Amino acid sequence: MKQKSMDQQDDVPLVFVHRPPSFHFPFKDRLSTHFNLLDPLDSPDSTHFVRRHANSIRVLLCVDPTPISSDLLDLLPNLQLIVGSSVGVDHLDLSDCRRRGIAITNSGVAFSEDVADLAVGLLIDVLRGISAAARFVRSGFWAKTGDYPLGFKLGGKRIGIVGLGNIGSQVAKRLEAFGCIISYNSRRKKPSVPFAYYANIYDLAVNSDVLMVCCALTEETHHIVNKEVMAALGKEGVIINVGRGALIDEKEMVRFLVRGEIGGVGLDVFENEPDVPKELFQLDNVVLSPHSAVATPECFDALEELIIFNLKAFFSHEPLRSLVELE
Amino acid sequence: MKQKSMDQQDDVPLVFVHRPPSFHFPFKDRLSTHFNLLDPLDSPDSTHFVRRHANSIRVLLCVDPTPISSDLLDLLPNLQLIVGSSVGVDHLDLSDCRRRGIAITNSGVAFSEDVADLAVGLLIDVLRGISAAARFVRSGFWAKTGDYPLGFKLGGKRIGIVGLGNIGSQVAKRLEAFGCIISYNSRRKKPSVPFAYYANIYDLAVNSDVLMVCCALTEETHHIVNKEVMAALGKEGVIINVGRGALIDEKEMVRFLVRGEIGGVGLDVFENEPDVPKELFQLDNVVLSPHSAVATPECFDALEELIIFNLKAFFSHEPLRSLVELE
Numbered sequence: 001m002k003q004k005s006m007d008q009q010d011d012v013p014l015v016f017v018h019r020p021p022s023f024h025f026p027f028k029d030r031l032s033t034h035f036n037l038l039d040p041l042d043s044p045d046s047t048h049f050v051r052r053h054a055n056s057i058r059v060l061l062c063v064d065p066t067p068i069s070s071d072l073l074d075l076l077p078n079l080q081l082i083v084g085s086s087v088g089v090d091h092l093d094l095s096d097c098r099r100r101g102i103a104i105t106n107s108g109v110a111f112s113e114d115v116a117d118l119a120v121g122l123l124i125d126v127l128r129g130i131s132a133a134a135r136f137v138r139s140g141f142w143a144k145t146g147d148y149p150l151g152f153k154l155g156g157k158r159i160g161i162v163g164l165g166n167i168g169s170q171v172a173k174r175l176e177a178f179g180c181i182i183s184y185n186s187r188r189k190k191p192s193v194p195f196a197y198y199a200n201i202y203d204l205a206v207n208s209d210v211l212m213v214c215c216a217l218t219e220e221t222h223h224i225v226n227k228e229v230m231a232a233l234g235k236e237g238v239i240i241n242v243g244r245g246a247l248i249d250e251k252e253m254v255r256f257l258v259r260g261e262i263g264g265v266g267l268d269v270f271e272n273e274p275d276v277p278k279e280l281f282q283l284d285n286v287v288l289s290p291h292s293a294v295a296t297p298e299c300f301d302a303l304e305e306l307i308i309f310n311l312k313a314f315f316s317h318e319p320l321r322s323l324v325e326l327e
Numbered sequence: 328m329k330q331k332s333m334d335q336q337d338d339v340p341l342v343f344v345h346r347p348p349s350f351h352f353p354f355k356d357r358l359s360t361h362f363n364l365l366d367p368l369d370s371p372d373s374t375h376f377v378r379r380h381a382n383s384i385r386v387l388l389c390v391d392p393t394p395i396s397s398d399l400l401d402l403l404p405n406l407q408l409i410v411g412s413s414v415g416v417d418h419l420d421l422s423d424c425r426r427r428g429i430a431i432t433n434s435g436v437a438f439s440e441d442v443a444d445l446a447v448g449l450l451i452d453v454l455r456g457i458s459a460a461a462r463f464v465r466s467g468f469w470a471k472t473g474d475y476p477l478g479f480k481l482g483g484k485r486i487g488i489v490g491l492g493n494i495g496s497q498v499a500k501r502l503e504a505f506g507c508i509i510s511y512n513s514r515r516k517k518p519s520v521p522f523a524y525y526a527n528i529y530d531l532a533v534n535s536d537v538l539m540v541c542c543a544l545t546e547e548t549h550h551i552v553n554k555e556v557m558a559a560l561g562k563e564g565v566i567i568n569v570g571r572g573a574l575i576d577e578k579e580m581v582r583f584l585v586r587g588e589i590g591g592v593g594l595d596v597f598e599n600e601p602d603v604p605k606e607l608f609q610l611d612n613v614v615l616s617p618h619s620a621v622a623t624p625e626c627f628d629a630l631e632e633l634i635i636f637n638l639k640a641f642f643s644h645e646p647l648r649s650l651v652e653l654e
Contacts, residue, residue, distance in 0.1 A: 022473075117481045117505060121457050124448030128623070130616060131458030137615040138608045142601040148617045153625035154444045177504035178444060274469040281465045288464040289457060290475045296455070298480035 012036040013315045014056050015083075016076070019063035025085070027304040031061075035311060050075055059083060059314055061307065065091040073100060081320075083310050085303060087111050087167070087294075088244055089324050090217040098326040105310050107294075108322025109166045110302035115293040116170030119212055119242045122266030123175075125287045126238050127152040132284035155179030160208030162201055162224065163215025163243065164190060171212050183207060186215070201225070205232035210240065217244035227252040236263040242293045245271040254279050257286060268293045339363040340642045341383050342410075343403070346390035352412070354631040358388075362638060377402055386410060386641055388634065392418040400427060408647075410637050412630060414438050414494070414621075415571055416651050417544040425653040432637050434621075435649025436493045437629035442620040443497030446539055446569045449593030450502075452614045453565050454479040459611035482506030487535030489528055489551065490542025490570065491517055498539050510534060513542070528552070532559035537567065544571035554579040563590040569620045572598040581606050584613060595620045 017039040019025060031037060038053050040046035050072075058080045062068060065086045070093065073079065082092065084106045097104055125131050128151035136148050159175050161168045161184040172182045172195065183196035185204040190197070198204040201224055205211060211233060215221050225239060225248040233239065239262065241248055250271040256262040257280065264285030270276050273291055280286045310320050344366040346352060358364060365380050367373035377399075385407045389395060392413045397420065400406065409419065411433045424431055452458050455478035463475050486502050488495045488511040499509045499522065510523035512531040517524070525531040528551055532538060538560060542548050552566060552575040560566065566589065568575055577598040583589040584607065591612035597603050600618055607613045637647050 113482050113506065114480055117451060118455055118457070120505075121448065121451030121455055124444060124451065125457055125461075128445055128448055128619070130445070130448050130452055130614065131461040133617050133619055134452075134458040134615050135462070137603055137617050142603070142617045146601075148619050148622070150622045150624055150627075151619065153441055153623040155440050155625070174501075174504045177501045178447075179440065274473075276464055276469070287457065288461050290460055290464050290469040292455070292460055292475050292478065295475070295477045296480040297477055298482070300477075 013311070014038055014053070014058070015311060016053070016057045016060045016079075017041075017063065018060055018066055018068060018072075020066050023064055025063045026300055027307070030304060031308065031311075034308060037061075059311060061085070061311070062092075065089075067091045068093075070096055073097075073102070081105070081310075081314050083307055083314075084324075085307065087115070088216055090244060090246075094324070094326050103320065104324040104326065105306075105320050105322050106324050107303055108306055110306050110322075111294040111299055112166040112170045114296050114299045115167045115214075115242050116174055118268060118289065118293040119167070119171050119214065119240050119266075120174045122240050122242070122268065122287050122289060123210060123212070123238065124154065126240070126264040126266045126285065127154060127157075129284065131287055135284075156181065157209045158183065158207060159210045159212060160184065160198070160201075160204040161195075162186075162204065162211055162213045162247075163221075164193065164195070165214065165216070167242065168212070168214040171214060175212075180210075201229055202232050205229045205237070208233065209236065210238045213239065213241040213243045213247050215243055215247065217246055222246055223249040225249065225253070227256070230256045230262055233262065235261060238262075238264045238266070240266040242268045245269040245273060250277065257283055340638070341365055341380070341385070342638060343380070343384045343387045343406075344368075344390065345387055345393055345395060345399075347393050350391055352390045353627060354634070357631060358635065358638075361635060364388075386638065388412070388638070389419075392416075394418045395420075397423055400424075400429070408432070408637075408641050410634055410641075411651075412634065414442070415543055417571060417573075421651070421653050430647065431651040431653065432633075432647050432649050433651050434630050435633055437633050437649075438621040438626055439493040439497045441623050441626045442494045442541075442569050443501055445595060445616065445620040446494070446498050446541065446567050446593075447501045449567050449569070449595065449614050449616060450537060450539070450565065451481065453567070453591040453593045453612065454481060454484075456611065458614055462611075483508065484536045485510065485534060486537045486539060487511065487525070487528075487531040488522075489513075489531065489538055489540045489574075490548075491520065491522070492541065492543070494569065495539070495541040498541060502539075507537075528556055529559050532556045532564070535560065536563065537565045540566065540568040540570045540574050542570055542574065544573055549573055550576040552576065552580070554583070557583045557589055560589065562588055565589075565591045565593070567593040569595045572596040572600060577604065584610055 013035050015035040017037050040049045043049035054075050057076050060082045062084045082104045087107050133148045157180050159180045159182050164184040164186045185198045185201045254277045266287040268289040313320050340362050342362040344364050367376045370376035381402050384403050387409045389411045409431045414434050460475045484507050486507045486509050491511040491513045512525045512528045581604045593614040595616040
């Protein structure tokens with residue numbers, strides 16, 4: 001596709017691109033047909049580039065959870081909207097955005113099904129030992145040593161969902177089909193939900209066999225799964241985390257696992273990604289996933305649609321989808 | 328528990344135990360409180376032991392899928408019932424049993440949920456690469472080489488279930504919750520089932536992204552997944568097998584996988600267990616499971632209940648559960 005030069009694109013809406021240096025987002029070409037993408041990292045002097053365009057910029061596309069400093073926001077006095085590409089918005093200072101009158105959209109439900117699928121996959125894996133048994137077979141141990149240890153049944157397990165938003169609801173829907181018993185914790189009780197509600201995660205853990213951690217990372221939820229919660233969950237308890245690494249006190253979790261004080265974990269996220277605590281590599285009741293809950297082409301297609309929808313909606317003064325609540 | 332000697336147990340119903348030499352079935356103690364278990368392998372001379380009790384034996388408990396020869400059946404002229412402990416009955420000669428007037432019960436629905444859970448777990452694993460990605464993280468590659476390749480979404484996948492019995496129905500129920508589209512092949516169309524029916528597996532494969540092999544192994548279903556079916560399924564197609572190894576032409580499957588002519592497989596069963604074709608050990612789109620679909624304590628508890636129920640029912644002339652159709 002032949003692209004117009006920037007000077008020819010004065011009639012095309014400007015979108016400022018904020019991305020990690022190493023990330024070349026896959027839908028850049030398609031976005032370029034609708035919008036004039038200003039990407040400072042494409043310029044030899046990015047600071048100068050930003051200053052030159054600063055006053056024209058009303059929309060920022062934030063690719064991946066790339067932190068946005070208040071210094072950058074200071075440079076963009078006319079910014080009205082940040083279009084995010086992730087579910088979590090912990091890389092943004094929400095109160096600062098509210099103060100500046102900047103709206104934020106996230107990936108909304110585009111990722112929910114894929115993240116829920118992976119969460120359920122990790123749970124089946126931890127309970128039934130799929131990836132540990134796969135290593136056992138691949139190492140030739142099946143033929144040499146005989147049967148692999150028993151796993152645990154999904155049906156009848158009490159599943160405590162931490163954060164019953166888009167992802168948590170999809171997790172609940174799937175696990176109900178396995179005969180699991182669902183309850184949840186969230187900031188507020190959801191009026192139209194048939195599951196038992198616990199106002200705090202400690203009570204949820206006491207009454208659950210499994211915690212599915214699906215909530216957003218905020219100041220309030222940082223280390224929401226702490227040692228008291230893990231102790232309440234107990235020796236047979238399982239934790240699955242598809243939210244953010246810092247939702248769990250990772251150091252404490254490693255201690256609980258090493259001491260056998262918790263049953264197992266399935267983790268797609270870690271506190272210092274891509275670094276994973278080495279102690280976990282030796283444990284067969286631990287399933288490690290490289291933050292790939294959203295890593296399907298279908299997910300990226302859905303995200304691309306949503307981003308283009310929101311950018312077009314903004315420039316034509318239509319309502320936006322998946323606005324983040326800036327309370 | 329103190330057990331009575333055999334001579335004191337004349338009033339206790341006799342149950343003949345047929346098991347593999349290495350297998351000590353976990354519910355022997357509990358069965359012993361209700362029945363007088365005659366286990367030839369407990370005797371120094373098993374042939375003599377069988378002959379001595381032959382005429383008294385009306386019920387045989389077959390532990391694991393242990394083959395029963397017609398020579399053994401010749402020795403037991405009054406045998407009326409074989410109580411099996413597996414779903415599959417490919418280790419028994421059904422027409423010979425029918426001819427002799429011997430009824431057979433299998434494990435019925437005791438295993439269905441656990442087998443379906445593992446089948447779904449294997450499918451999520453193959454599509455999303457869970458166990459391959461877990462090896463990637465454990466080997467330290469995430470921190471060194473960056474992102475793991477994308478997987479595939481479950482939602483919208485066309486799932487072809489081969490054998491819509493107890494297990495296949497449970498698989499369908501689960502995968503509907505993931506937004507999959509279900510169709511099936513079985514000997515006969517099921518009247519009360521909403522899914523599309525294909526009278527042969529080839530047409531099912533043409534119209535499916537995934538084949539879930541859940542049927543019994545019989546003469547008719549031996550190598551039901553042959554090279555024509557695999558070619559019909561195509562390069563992106565996935566096969567999950569929780570039935571029996573010989574339902575798939577394993578040598579052809581290995582060729583298809585090595586040549587990249589099929590998308591991936593998740594296998595709990597193999598033609599020559601516990602031997603697994605070595606070529607599979609190198610492939611990341613292959614998830615290998617050591618015939619552990621039924622390996623949960625809950626499964627064994629349910630099986631124990633069913634076996635005791637059927638043995639008691641037999642001796643009190645009550646209807647049996649999970650009778651195998653001897654057509």
